Amino acid sequence: MSLILPYAREDASQPPSLHPGYASTVARSPRQPLVRIPHTLTETTGPAGCWENLMGGALADLTAQHAGMPQGQRIIVSGRVLDEQGRPVPNAVMEIWQANAAGRYIHKKDQWDAPLDPNFTGAGRVVTDAEGRYRYVTVRPGAYPWGNHHNAWRPSHIHLSLLGPAFATRLITQMYFPDDPLIEIDPIANAVPMPFRQRMVSRFDIGTSQANWALGYLFDVVLRGREATPFEDDHDD
Amino acid sequence: MTTELVNPAPRQDNQDPALFGQTPSQTVGPFFHYGLPWKGGADLVGQSDMGARPELFPEEHYVLNLSPPRGAVAGETITLEGVVYDADGKPVPDAMIEIWQANAAGRYASPDDDRSNLPLDEGFIGFGRAATNESGLYRFKTVRPGPVPGPGDSAQAPHIAVSVFGRGVIKRLVTRIYFEDAAENASDPILALVPAERRDTLVAREIDGVWRFDIVLQGERETVFFDV
Numbered sequence: 001m002s003l004i005l006p007y008a009r010e011d012a013s014q015p016p017s018l019h020p021g022y023a024s025t026v027a028r029s030p031r032q033p034l035v036r037i038p039h040t041l042t043e044t045t046g047p048a049g050c051w052e053n054l055m056g057g058a059l060a061d062l063t064a065q066h067a068g069m070p071q072g073q074r075i076i077v078s079g080r081v082l083d084e085q086g087r088p089v090p091n092a093v094m095e096i097w098q099a100n101a102a103g104r105y106i107h108k109k110d111q112w113d114a115p116l117d118p119n120f121t122g123a124g125r126v127v128t129d130a131e132g133r134y135r136y137v138t139v140r141p142g143a144y145p146w147g148n149h150h151n152a153w154r155p156s157h158i159h160l161s162l163l164g165p166a167f168a169t170r171l172i173t174q175m176y177f178p179d180d181p182l183i184e185i186d187p188i189a190n191a192v193p194m195p196f197r198q199r200m201v202s203r204f205d206i207g208t209s210q211a212n213w214a215l216g217y218l219f220d221v222v223l224r225g226r227e228a229t230p231f232e233d234d235h236d237d
Numbered sequence: 238m239t240t241e242l243v244n245p246a247p248r249q250d251n252q253d254p255a256l257f258g259q260t261p262s263q264t265v266g267p268f269f270h271y272g273l274p275w276k277g278g279a280d281l282v283g284q285s286d287m288g289a290r291p292e293l294f295p296e297e298h299y300v301l302n303l304s305p306p307r308g309a310v311a312g313e314t315i316t317l318e319g320v321v322y323d324a325d326g327k328p329v330p331d332a333m334i335e336i337w338q339a340n341a342a343g344r345y346a347s348p349d350d351d352r353s354n355l356p357l358d359e360g361f362i363g364f365g366r367a368a369t370n371e372s373g374l375y376r377f378k379t380v381r382p383g384p385v386p387g388p389g390d391s392a393q394a395p396h397i398a399v400s401v402f403g404r405g406v407i408k409r410l411v412t413r414i415y416f417e418d419a420a421e422n423a424s425d426p427i428l429a430l431v432p433a434e435r436r437d438t439l440v441a442r443e444i445d446g447v448w449r450f451d452i453v454l455q456g457e458r459e460t461v462f463f464d465v
Contacts, residue, residue, distance in 0.1 A: 004388075009464070013261045015407050022264075024405025027324035028454045032435070034464035037427050038388050042398050042413075043465050045347035046337060047364040054364060055275045056302030065300060079251075084259060097272025106298045107268040121298040123272040159265065161273060163364075166349065167337045167398050168465055170409060174263040178250055191407050192261040199260055201250040206242045219251050221260045 006039035007168040007224045008084055013196030021187035023148050039168060046166040051093045051127060059124040062096070062138035070120035072101025072139035074214040077175070077202070080132040081162065083225035088132025094221070095161040096124040096136060103142030103156075112144050137214065143182055155182035155189065164223045175219050176201045262408040267331045269402075270294065270368055274333060277304030279367035281336075281379040282314050282360075288367040288377075307360030312341025312380035317414070317441065317448045320373040321401070324455035328373025332403035334452070336365045336377060336414075338396075343383030369403075381416065387426040394421035394428070401452060401462075411463045414450050417442045435461050 017029035037043075051057055063070055081089040099105045100122060102114035122141070126134040141156050157174040164170060176183050178201055183189050189197055199222075208216030249256060265273070271294040279288030284306045291299060317336075321329040339345050344355035346362045363382075367375040379397075387393040394415055401410040415422055417440050422428060428436055438460045441450040453460045 008259075011259045013259055015261060015263075017406070017408050017410070019407060022405070022407060024264075025407055026405075027327075028329065028403065028405035029407075030410065030459055030462050031455055032459050032461070034462050035431050036464040037430055039465065040387050040393060040427070041345060041350060041385050042337070042339075042393070042396070045345040045349045047346065047362050048348055050346075050362050052302075053305055053362060054302070055273075055278070055366075056300075059300055066297075086257070095273060097269060099268075105268040106271055106294045108293050110268055118297075121271065121300055123298075123300050159263075159269065159272065161265075166347075167400075170335075170400055171260060171262060172265055172402060172409065173260050175251075178248065188263060188407065192263075195249055195256060196258070196261055198249045198253070199251055199256050199258065200263070201248075203247065203250045203252040204245065206244050222258060224259060 004039060004041065004044055005226045006044065007166060007226055010224070013192060013199060015191035019187065019191035022191055043168045044166050046163060046169070048165055049091050051125070055093070055095060055125060057125070058127050060126050060136045062120070062122060062124045062136065065121050066119040068119045070100065070117050070139050074137065075140050076135065076137050076208055076210065076214045076216045077158070077219055078133070078135035078208055078216065079218050079220040081128045081134065081221045081223065082132055083223055085225045087225070088128070089164060089223055090128055090130045090132055092128045092132070092165070093163055094126050094128070094134055096126070096158060098122045098138065098158045099141040099144060101139045101142050103144030114142065114144065140177065148187060153182050155180045155186050160221065162221060162223065169223045171221070171223055173221070174200060177217070178202060178204055264404060264407045265333060265402045267404040269333060271298055274366050274368040275301035275304070277302070279365050279375070279377045280304065281363065281365045281377065282307065282310045283378060285378070288365065290368045290370070310358045310361045310380055311356070314378065315381050315448055316376065316378055316446070317450060318374060318376040319450040319452060321369050321375065321403070321452045322373065322454065326456070329403055329454070330369055330371045330373055332369040332373070332401060332406070334367050334369070334375045335400040336379070337398045338363045338379065338382040339385050341380050341383050343385045345385070384421055391426045392421065394419050394425040410454070411465050412452065412460050413439055413463070415440045416448070431461050
């Protein structure tokens with residue numbers, strides 16, 4: 001007997017694949033309608049708890065990967081990974097990558113004329129605890145220009161990648177900062193309709209800030225949850 | 238004297254209970270290579286560095302894994318490759334492909350597959366990740382999966398679930414790879430939901446010992462993508 005507990009489908013917050021304001025989506029989004037399929041064992045399973053054998057274990061301090069302290073505003077980002085019912089998602093891996101404080105990525109194709117920082121790579125990983133909590137230390141990434149349109153600037157953001165418990169829950173997103181005026185004029189953030197866009201904006205939190213050391217930001221990631229009613233399949237022994 | 242610490246007045250943001258729900262998807266952008274595709278991510282059966290593109294950033298910034306050695310994996314080892322194309326037929330050099338599949342016996346290495354009558358392979362997880370190269374090519378080494386159960390009492394033909402990410406891909410695109418020579422394809426319940434004339438975009442073909450599966454994001458022979 002296989003018990004298939006399907007996950008919820010995407011909600012109204014998910015952006016369309018085609019968002020012409022973000023020019024690169026025009027040639028890279030399908031035009032044929034998506035074919036809706038039921039969730040089978042393929043979609044309700046996923047790799048769980050084997051990060052050491054896949055991308056690797058936790059790297060929770062992005063300021064401690066080199067000989068010295070990186071330039072920039074040190075920050076602590078913490079929060080929970082939850083499902084849509086508000087239940088914690090334990091033992092979930094979150095991969096993190098970002099630009100440095102000047103808005104420059106270590107990537108060779110990043111040609112933005114801002115300094116690289118030999119003490120900052122900008123990549124890490126955390127795994128959630130039994131309550132779905134995570135925490136990492138980094139520096140606040142800078143804004144940077146890009147070629148989407150004249151005078152286009154990306155707001156400060158941290159890229160986040162989560163596998164979740166199943167193929168159906170896979171998510172890649174970006175976390176933004178609450179005091180950033182560039183969010184409202186950024187085509188990538190604006191592919192997400194209001195008010196849902198604000199789900200991607202972290203909250204400054206004095207409680208998780210550490211005196212004389214770092215500012216705290218809170219950010220919860222909400223993955224798709226299982227639907228309430230299981231589909232039972234008792235034909236297959 | 239003590240000063241009470243208070244947070245600023247909350248605006249609508251991630252912590253607002255009125256906004257609670259799925260976190261929206263965003264693109265990986267063009268600069269994900271030092272953060273996501275680890276060495277060996279595309280080699281599900283051995284210990285090579287397939288999948289990563291370490292030439293795109295300095296060695297001292299390499300913080301990703303090298304997959305650990307694996308034991309013997311049951312089944313037929315296959316190479317799976319293809320090019321990701323955009324609407325203009327141009328290869329996509331900054332895409333990332335992930336695969337998820339059952340082992341040769343048709344069992345998923347997941348706590349949610351509890352069919353303990355089927356064997357697990359200790360060294361085989363069935364999850365892989367590959368960045369495309371400058372020619373838009375991705376390549377995996379894996380085993381050919383076994384059939385798995387479908388809805389009701391149906392059986393699904395052997396297949397590999399695929400996620401496509403990339404610059405300009407704001408939301409994951411989901412597709413599947415089936416195998417051209419599998420008799421089970423004719424009765425696969427998922428292929429049956431796809432218009433007959435588009436089914437062959439989901440079928441890999443064996444050419445000179447390599448299974449070929451191109452992914453066309455848009456246009457003529459556009460790959461079928463699924464709403465999951």
